[in-house]
Amino acid sequence: WEEFYSVFGMIYAIVSGFLLVEVLNRFNKLSEVVEAELNAISDVRDFLIYVDGQPEKKEAVKKELQEYVYSVAKVEWRTMNDDYAVLNSDTSKELYDIMYAVNDLEMSNESDRAALHFLMEKMSSxxxxxxxxISIANQQLPPRLKHLLVYMSAVLVVAFIINAGMDPWIHCFMVGSITACVHLLYIVIADLNTPFTGLWTISVKPLIELYLSFNDNDNDNAVKPALNKLNKLKRMSV
Structure with a gap:
């Protein structure tokens, strides 16, 4: 049994450790990308202040930005959470609408031209x-690797159950401990493998807050439709 525990335990540690690191890195990378995207959207909205005049055209850009945020939170978030859905990673209609709105801005001085250059860079970002x-969200652990982890976990637990050459209480404690550890390890890996559901998730709430921030300085007539959409987003995030 010692040789079996030594060899099998080493293989199990390598496989489970690899899977845990893989899903954790993907989760962290996806979280960073989502945060960077939100920051880029905020930068486009905020740097419109450097464009002189043209309040209607600047409001048009903000409106298209808001529609893009709504599209991400309402449509893309749900699609990324669906294992069977396919989300097109090509430039979306909402992004094109923002580009067209930015392109309509008139550049009358150096400040405007510098602002346009920055806005174009941020749109590219x-x-x-x-x-x-979308690319990271579409990545999943190969089913065979998950099946391998389940199989090796079951073999490890069964091996401890069979090896009963010790005090019954100590044996029960060891079997219970190894079973709990293996089970928790699998739960953590499975949870991280689905970053939009479960206990450890990337929340849609920052998108909702960003969506609402566009209406901070708007009048009541403009805020009411946005609040209706916001309520839909909140129901979706629960």
């Missing part, structure tokens, strides 16, 4: 980050 977000 948003497009790249969206593609990266």
């Amino acid at each position: 948003i497009t790249t980050l969206r593609t990266e977000r």
Whole structure:
């Protein structure tokens, strides 16, 4: 039994450790990309202040940005959470609408031209980050690796159950401990493998807050439709 525990335990540690590191790295990377995308959207909204005048055109850009945030939170978030759905990583209609709105801005001085250059860079970043977000979200652990982990976990637990050459209480404690550890390890890996559901998740709430922030300075007539959409987003995030 000693040789079996030594060899099998080493293989199990390598496989489970590899899977845990893989899903944890993917989870962290996806979280960073989502945060970077939100920051880029906020930058586009905030740097419109450097464009002189043109309040209607700047409001048009903000409106399209808000629609994009709503699309991500309402449509793309749900699709990324569906293992069987396929989300197109190409530039979306909402992103094109933002580009068209930015392109309509008139550049009358150096400040405007510098602002336009920055806005174009940020739009490029948003497009790249969206593609990266979708690509990472579409990644999943291969089913065979998950099956291998389940099989090896079962073999390990059964091996401890069979090896009963010790005091019954100590044996029960060892079997219970190894079973609990193996079970918790699998739960953590499975939870991290689905970053939008479960206990350890990437929340949609920052998107909701960003969506609402566009209406901080709007009048009541403009806020009411946004609040209706916000309520839908909140129900979806629960």
